[in-house]
Amino acid sequence: MSFIKKSTxxxxxxxxxxxxxxLKNAWxxxxxxxxxxxxxxxxxxxxxxxxxxERVQVFTSPLWFLVLATVRMFSKDVYLNAIVVSLIxxxxxxxxxxxxxxxxxxxxxxxxLFSASSGFFDFTSSGLENVLAYFIIAVYLLNxxxxxxxxxxxxxxxxxxxxxxxxILLLFGLIICIRHDLALLLxxxxxYVIYKNSGIFTIKKWVILSVAAxxxxxxxxxxxxxxxxxIFPNTAYAKLNxxxxxxxxxxxxxxxxxxxxxxxxxxxxxxxxxxxLSFFSYSKKHLAFLGYGVLLNLxxxxxxxxxxxxxxxxxxxxxxxxxxLLLTYEKIDFTKFKSLTFAFVCLYxxxxxxxxxxxxFDYANESIHLGITDERGYYFNDLSFYRYFIFNNKxxxxxxxxxxxxxxxxxxxxxxxxxxxxxxxxxxxxGINKIIIDPFAISDPFLARLxxxxxxxxxxxxxxxxxGYVDSLIKGNESIVNPQLNEFxxxxxxxxxxxxxxxQERLKTIILFNMGIYNHLLPGDxxxxxxxxx
Numbered sequence: 001m002s003f004i005k006k007s008t009x010x011x012x013x014x015x016x017x018x019x020x021x022x023l024k025n026a027w028x029x030x031x032x033x034x035x036x037x038x039x040x041x042x043x044x045x046x047x048x049x050x051x052x053x054e055r056v057q058v059f060t061s062p063l064w065f066l067v068l069a070t071v072r073m074f075s076k077d078v079y080l081n082a083i084v085v086s087l088i089x090x091x092x093x094x095x096x097x098x099x100x101x102x103x104x105x106x107x108x109x110x111x112x113l114f115s116a117s118s119g120f121f122d123f124t125s126s127g128l129e130n131v132l133a134y135f136i137i138a139v140y141l142l143n144x145x146x147x148x149x150x151x152x153x154x155x156x157x158x159x160x161x162x163x164x165x166x167x168i169l170l171l172f173g174l175i176i177c178i179r180h181d182l183a184l185l186l187x188x189x190x191x192y193v194i195y196k197n198s199g200i201f202t203i204k205k206w207v208i209l210s211v212a213a214x215x216x217x218x219x220x221x222x223x224x225x226x227x228x229x230x231i232f233p234n235t236a237y238a239k240l241n242x243x244x245x246x247x248x249x250x251x252x253x254x255x256x257x258x259x260x261x262x263x264x265x266x267x268x269x270x271x272x273x274x275x276x277l278s279f280f281s282y283s284k285k286h287l288a289f290l291g292y293g294v295l296l297n298l299x300x301x302x303x304x305x306x307x308x309x310x311x312x313x314x315x316x317x318x319x320x321x322x323x324x325l326l327l328t329y330e331k332i333d334f335t336k337f338k339s340l341t342f343a344f345v346c347l348y349x350x351x352x353x354x355x356x357x358x359x360x361f362d363y364a365n366e367s368i369h370l371g372i373t374d375e376r377g378y379y380f381n382d383l384s385f386y387r388y389f390i391f392n393n394k395x396x397x398x399x400x401x402x403x404x405x406x407x408x409x410x411x412x413x414x415x416x417x418x419x420x421x422x423x424x425x426x427x428x429x430x431g432i433n434k435i436i437i438d439p440f441a442i443s444d445p446f447l448a449r450l451x452x453x454x455x456x457x458x459x460x461x462x463x464x465x466x467x468g469y470v471d472s473l474i475k476g477n478e479s480i481v482n483p484q485l486n487e488f489x490x491x492x493x494x495x496x497x498x499x500x501x502x503x504q505e506r507l508k509t510i511i512l513f514n515m516g517i518y519n520h521l522l523p524g525d526x527x528x529x530x531x532x533x534x
Contacts, residue, residue, distance in 0.1 A: 010104035014111045017357075018094045019087075021115045022124055025356045026385035027376055028082050029309075030403070032127025033424035034442065035059045036078040039069050041432050047227070050427070050443045051435050053473070054496040057233040058443045062220050063177040064129035078428075082127040083385055089131045090124050096138040097323075100145060106326045112345050112357075113322045117267045119260060119311020120318045121356035122376040125385070130315055133178045137186070137316060140171040141290075141323050144189055147197075148286040161200060168193050169213035176217045180232070184300050185316055188292035192285070226502075229495035229510045234448055238441040240304060242461045243451030249305035252371070252458045256306025256313075257298075259372045264311050266348055266355075267318050271298070274321030277328060287324055294320050308459030309375040361386050371457030404429045417473055419465060435473055439463055445496055446489055451523060488521035 034050070038058055042048045048065065050058040059065045071081045098107045114120050123130035147164040172190045175182045194206065201209065211218075221231045230237070261268045271294060278291020294317045307313045329341070349357040354365075361384070365377025381387065382401040403422060407429030410418060417435040420426055423443060427436050439462050441447035447463040456462055467481040472489065480486035494509045512518065 007104045010108050011098065014098075014104065014108045015091075015094060017108075017115060018090065018111045021121060021356050022087060022090050023385065024361065025121060025359055025376070026083050026086070026125040027380050027383050028079050028125065028127040029375060029383070030379055030422065030424040032082060033428040035065060035068065035127065036082075037428045037432065038065070039072050039078065040428070042069055043072060044432050046432065052433055053435055054445070054493075055228050056443060056445045056496060057224060057228050057230075058235065060233050060235050061129035061132070061178045062224075063174065063216075064132050067132060079127075079388065083125055083388075086125045086127075086131045089135045093131070093135045093138045096135070096142050100138070100142050100323060101326065101330065103330060106330055109329070109342060109345065110322055110326055112342075112349060113266075113270065113326075114319075115357040116345060116349050116352070116355050117270075117311070117315075117318055118264045118354060118356060118374070118376070119267045120315040122374075123309075123312055123315055126376070128312075129178050130312065133175065133182060133316055134319055136171055136175050136178060137319055138323075140168065140175070140186060141320070143167045143171065144193070144286070144290070145327070147193065148284070161197065165193060165197055165200065166209060166213075169209055173213040173215070173217055176214075177220060180236075181300055182297075182316060184296040185293045185320065188296065189286070189289045192289040196286075225510065225514075229506075230445075230514065234445055235442055237445070237448040239459065239461060241449060242456075244305075244456075244461075246303075250302060252305035253302030255370045256301065256372060256458070259370050260311050260314055263354070263369075263374065265352070267311055267314055270325060271314065271317050271321045274317075274324045277324065287327065290320055290324055294324075305458050306372070308372055308457065310372050312375070368457075371460075401425055410434060417470060419470065421462075437465065437470065437473070439465060446492055449488075449492075449522065450485075484521040488518055491518050491521075 035058070038048055038050050041050065041052070046052055047055065048057070048059075048069075049055050067085060068078070068081060071085055072078065075081050094107075094111065097110050098104070101107050101110065124134070125131070143164050147161060147168065168190065172183070172186050175186055198206075224233075225231050228234075257268060274291055274294055278288045278294070297317045298314075301307075301313045349355050352358075354363075362381065363377055364381050365374045367374070403425040407426035410426070411429065411431040411434065415434075417437065419437045419439065421439055423436055423438045423440075427443075430436065436443065437447075438444050439447065440460055441450070441463050446469070447465070450463045450466075452461045453464045454462060466485050468479045468486070469489070472479045478486050478490045478493065480489055491509055491513060494506055495513060498506050500506065
């Protein structure tokens with residue numbers, strides 16, 4: 001009876017810490033307002049666009065956009081919507097973790113490890129798609145571990161292998177709808193599931209199941225190709241189509257890891273520990289394949305140069321790593337070792353200079369190191385959930401923030417077009433009828449296909465606005481001074497600005513554009529521009 005009470009207490013403590021740390025650190029990022037403006041365009045009848053004059057996908061995650069858009073049907077408070085949805089998803093993630101471990105000591109250890117990682121916990125809210133990915137990954141891990149538990153323990157008869165395999169494949173399909181690159185994280189374990197259970201279904205059945213699992217991704221890709229003209233979001237073209245040499249980006253990716261190790265040490269240590277166990281210690285192959293997914297995910301992060309948000313891209317690998325390490329610890333029959341590890345994590349939570357657990361309500365950190373920012377620290381004083389209750393009045397949320405004020409003034413101004421960086425808060429408060437040209441090209445399909453010129457930092461790849469481009473938008477014609485760029489823009493305009501989606505000319509242009517037929521119209525030295533990181 002005392003054991004049951006103790007176990008229940010541990011479970012309650014785990015959920016209390018998980019919810020408390022979430023609410024204390026809850027915030028919404030400036031980038032989330034880019035998504036919010038696109039949602040407002042949708043509800044205004046303009047479709048899932050950003051600027052009113054053209055179709056462009058500014059959100060990376062279609063599934064996250066769909067979730068927020070659905071909630072927007074019931075509430076116009078997009079800030080509160082993002083916080084509430086994130087909290088619900090985080091609670092369901094914690095519930096799923098409890099089912100994975102079936103041991104409340106391990107559940108508490110998981111919550112404490114997550115509360116120790118800024119890279120992970122900073123994005124449980126933030127208005128970005130991380131927390132949705134956490135939930136899908138957690139459910140995937142639950143079913144993945146259950147599948148191989150079935151192989152080991154014939155008494156585990158709650159569900160059939162066939163059901164678990166179908167669910168694993170479906171979850172793999174859904175993770176791609178959150179972020180394309182997250183497919184790499186779950187690809188090795190998904191491959192291992194198919195390999196180890198190949199005899200359960202016929203080849204025809206495997207093909208049918210695979211197609212069904214990937215159907216949401218395929219349907220979205222088809223919609224995106226027809227509606228936007230391209231399969232990938234515009235953010236991919238803006239950040240991966242820079243003309244910067246791969247070796248320069250690789251160096252940036254290594255710096256991203258170093259920055260995380262310096263300011264969020266435990267995150268990278270846990271990931272490294274997971275990789276070590278995967279390659280040297282695991283006797284269970286199915287757990288090792290989860291580690292291989294972590295390695296693939298890290299390799300991709302380094303390859304693309306990392307990110308400007310400290311730890312954000314590492315958060316998914318960290319989650320898998322925590323689960324793998326604790327599943328291993330669960331099997332260790334060495335109480336003192338477990339106790340020492342538990343004490344170390346608790347000490348780290350309190351003593352380390354900055355963890356989500358010990359972060360104050362007025363936390364602020366606007367320093368930029370190696371082009372990488374503590375994104376929550378940079379915006380927390382203005383965009384925290386705590387500030388929501390202070391500044392949320394009849395004049396609107398976050399009007400104290402300079403960029404929101406500037407956006408509101410532009411909304412009331414007679415000007416129709418502006419060139420503007422940092423478009424999130426500004427764009428949202430500027431309303432849905434203004435055209436905002438983003439030199440970082442996040443919201444501009446034309447600029448996203450131009451090479452980076454001049455100085456840049458990771459995630460902020462600035463393009464020069466071609467002469468005549470602003471006039472082209474004002475007059476609604478093609479008057480870019482450079483004739484080749486003007487022709488390129490004219491072709492792109494057919495795809496993104498034609499009112500009719502299914503004209504023969506538009507469909508033909510989409511095919512030719514995606515084949516790269518018009519790339520010769522772009523600057524000839526686009527593959528040789530290295531730029532200067534600053």
